[in-house]
Every structure is written in structure tokens, then in C-alpha cells.
Amino acid sequence: MGKVVVLDHPLIQHKLTYIRDKNTGTKELRELVDEVAMLMAFEITRDLPLTDITVETPIQQAKTKVLAGKKIGLIPILRAGLGMVDGMLNLIPAAKVGHVGLYRDPETLKPVEYYIKLPSDISERELIVIDPMLATGGSANDAIESLKKRGAKKIRLMCLVAAPEGVELIEKNHPDVDIYLGALDEGLNDHGYIVPGIGDAGDRLFGTK
Numbered sequence: 001m002g003k004v005v006v007l008d009h010p011l012i013q014h015k016l017t018y019i020r021d022k023n024t025g026t027k028e029l030r031e032l033v034d035e036v037a038m039l040m041a042f043e044i045t046r047d048l049p050l051t052d053i054t055v056e057t058p059i060q061q062a063k064t065k066v067l068a069g070k071k072i073g074l075i076p077i078l079r080a081g082l083g084m085v086d087g088m089l090n091l092i093p094a095a096k097v098g099h100v101g102l103y104r105d106p107e108t109l110k111p112v113e114y115y116i117k118l119p120s121d122i123s124e125r126e127l128i129v130i131d132p133m134l135a136t137g138g139s140a141n142d143a144i145e146s147l148k149k150r151g152a153k154k155i156r157l158m159c160l161v162a163a164p165e166g167v168e169l170i171e172k173n174h175p176d177v178d179i180y181l182g183a184l185d186e187g188l189n190d191h192g193y194i195v196p197g198i199g200d201a202g203d204r205l206f207g208t209k
């Protein structure tokens with residue numbers, strides 16, 4: 001079974017409070033999502049492997065460390081996942097970015113895939129699927145399946161807010177995938193929205209409602 005980690009760093013929790021607040025406007029929301037994504041990226045990259053090197057400081061030789069060159073791929077689920085990409089790239093600037101376009105049918109709550117474009121070497125990369133919301137889990141589940149079908153071997157999932165239903169679905173169908181969250185909320189309402197949640201992430205980020 002994969003890990004489920006709630007990233008309870010005080011800065012993440014503080015910013016998440018203002019993301020939840022319905023009075024936070026589009027500009028501020030974008031900035032907050034960007035910042036939280038960067039902080040979450042900082043936390044989830046703790047286990048990246050290092051390798052030893054030697055450099056000359058102005059004083060003498062120093063045995064020190066650099067990243068071992070692990071290749072990373074960020075996979076935002078369109079649209080809302082786009083809001084988290086730049087924040088993560090601030091910390092992992094060499095990451096490649098693949099896009100999976102999915103929307104959730106409002107009647108059935110089932111995801112519909114409309115776009116996919118991935119780096120050609122996904123099987124060699126550690127992939128981080130990013131989406132602010134893990135509600136029923138259908139979208140993340142389908143995105144992960146699409147990646148696996150195309151050769152992905154190592155996948156993590158990073159979401160701002162999740163419902164237990166979504167976490168359970170990913171744990172059941174993808175026990176090899178670790179899940180990193182800003183918060184694990186109470187559940188879903190009748191329309192499949194996370195409670196208390198942040199509302200419709202895509203509409204709030206892009207101002208489409």
C-alpha cells in the first residue's frame with residue numbers, strides 16, 4: 001500500500017486557509033496556489049537521492065553532495081492542475097511537464113479524457129501527478145492509468161485537498177502510488193464537491209464562473 005501523507009507544515013496550512021476562503025479573489029488565489037505548490041514540492045522531494053562530489057571552496061577542497069540526477073516529470077491534470085506547475089518548477093526547474101486533459105462530467109461525475117501529451121521518456125522518470133482536488137478520485141485514477149498504459153513506472157500524486165473517497169480509490173487501484181496532500185477533508189456533497197473543500201478549483205483559478 002502506498003503512503004498517504006498530509007503535509008502539515010504551518011506555512012502550507014496557513015495558506016490553505018486563505019485558498020479555502022470564498023472571499024479570496026482570482027489574483028490572490030493564483031498566488032497562494034503557486035506558493036503552496038512550491039512548499040509541497042519542497043516537502044515531497046526530501047527523499048531525492050544525492051551523490052558525492054568534491055568542489056574547491058575559496059579555502060580548500062570540500063566533499064559535498066549534489067542531486068543524483070533523478071529525472072522528474074510533472075503531470076498536471078488540466079485545467080486546475082496547471083495552477084500548481086509554476087510553483088513546482090521554481091524548485092525543480094529541469095523537470096519535464098506532461099499534460100493530461102480531463103473534465104468531470106457534472107451528471108455522472110465520471111472523468112472524460114480530452115488531451116494527453118507526455119515527455120517521450122516517462123518510463124525513466126519519477127512522475128508527480130498534480131491536481132488541486134482529489135474528490136471521487138476518478139480523474140486522478142484515470143490519469144494514473146493512462147500514464148501506466150504508456151509505460152510510467154514510478155508515480156506520486158500531489159493534491160491540495162482530498163476527500164477520503166478519492167484517497168480510498170487510489171489506494172485500492174494504485175497501491176504503488178504515494179499520495180501527498182495539503183489536507184484530508186470530511187467527504188463529498190451531493191454534487192461530488194469536497195466538503196468543506198475549496199469549491200471549484202478550475203473555475204476559481206481561471207475566473208470562469
Ligand SMILES: O=P(O)(O)OC[C@H]1O[C@H](OP(=O)(O)OP(=O)(O)O)[C@H](O)[C@@H]1O
Nearest residue numbers: 078079080103104135136137138139202
Ligand atoms: O476526483 P474527481 O471526482 O474526479 O474530481 C476532481 C477533478 O475535478 C476537477 O476538475 P474539473 O472536472 O472541474 O475540470 P477543470 O479542472 O477543467 O475545471 C479537479 O481539478 C479534478 O481534476
Ligand SMILES: O=c1cc[nH]c(=O)[nH]1
Nearest residue numbers: 135193194199200201
Ligand atoms: O470540490 C471539488 C471537487 C471536484 N472538483 C473541484 O474543483 N472541486
Ligand SMILES: [Mg+2]
Nearest residue numbers: 200201202203
Ligand atoms: Mg473544475
